[in-house]
Amino acid sequence: MKKILVTGSRGQIGSELVRKLRETYGASNIIATDIRKMDDDHKEGPFEVVDVTDSDRLFTVAKEHNVDTIMHLAALLSATAEAMPKVAWDLNMGGLINALEVARELDLQFFTPSSIGAFGPSTPKDNTPQDTLQRPTTMYGVNKVAGELLCDYYYSRYGVDTRGVRYPGLISHVTPPGGGTTDYAVEIYYEAVKNKAYTSYIGEGTSMDMMYMPDALNAIIQLMEADPGKLEHRNAFNISAIAAAPEDFGKAIQKYIPEFKLSYEVDPIRQTIAESWPNSIDSSAAAKEWGFKVEYDLDKMTKEMLDRLTEKNK
Structure with a gap:
């Protein structure tokens, strides 16, 4: 990773991830984007207003800044998504496929987070395996399972270097x-x-x-810097x-x-x-394949x- 575009940069993860990435890779190499205008937290580096449901705008910003990586974080979270399921589907899935298309067209590395929300009542409750039954009963969970499969598809069908984790709270x-x-x-x-x-x-x-946020941010960098040859899984690694x-x-x-x-x-x-x-979930696959630790x-x-x-x- 040399130049990274972050969507949803003013959200829960994005606001702190942008700072971490700028400390690690240099402020000018991290392009923060969000549907909301820039605030003081983003003045130390490039910022663009981007609605991820606008595929043309997302493509234009990525191309103009010559990025090599997209970290796609724009989404509605679980309780909010349950209150507005149609809005959640349009944003969470529409934004994701737009970002994946940009990654495909520009040959970019790609990260997006999944969640323990991708599991459901029929999933084993304790020490939940990496590969297991996923039948969520919330719109957020449905979005996350579909997103995991979509990222797998873009890797297998188009060769996009997609990677992701299943975040806990x-x-x-x-x-x-x-x-x-x-x-x-x-x-x-x-x-x-x-x-x-x-x-x-x-x-x-x-x-x-x-998980405490510093560990969550380090996990993104660890995974994105990992040797792709060692990744048996690519997306939706259990971490906790x-x-x-x-x-x-x-x-x-x-x-x-x-x-x-x-x-x-x-x-x-x-x-x-x-x-x-x-x-509780089993994080052993992430530990084995890319050295995850907290x-x-x-x-x-x-x-x-x-x-x-x-x-x-x-």
Whole structure:
């Protein structure tokens, strides 16, 4: 990778990925794009307004900047997609095939994330295998399964160098929650610092996979820099760092904020989505094929989240 176009650059992953990529490859080599206009976070490098459902605009920007890689992040997340399923299909699938077509026409390397949302109630819940039954019951999950297959198709049919991971819930002190089912695991830290209490919309005992954003960003770079000859899989690698329920986050926070109180007011829609996903997933294929590993466990992440948010709130 030498020159990279990032779609959805103002979203949960994109806003932090752009910074990481510019630190790694140079600010001028990362072209941030989003449907929303530039803000202060993107002034250190090139930025273009791009609606990924506009294939001509996406092609023109990629060609004008002579990029060799697209990292396609523009999407509606799980809870938002469930509220607007037709809009989610049009954006998530229409944007993806447009980006893949640009990669095919310009011979670009291509990354897009999938999600644990690609799994469903019939998927094995514990230590979910890399290759397993996928029958999601949400529009977001349907989009992700279709996207995984579409990326495989563009690799096998056209030779596009497509790569991707299945992200768990992502936790960050930089970007506010963006409409995902796992956002409680971000909100709980903000509320712990601000109010010493949090009311979870996900029920007690509901375990899901999570990952701290620095590990999530490093995984993209690790995969995209990996030797293609070692990739038995290409897209939708299982990756995870932490399998935890709301009470696990509560206990981790109480080590540093003893007075923290956790209560519950379950949201039926997001609870149903959460219960359809795995409790924990097997990341061994990613470790074997491209050296995936993480730095942060629950305790290390909790300490850093609380420290950073406390500093931010001063």
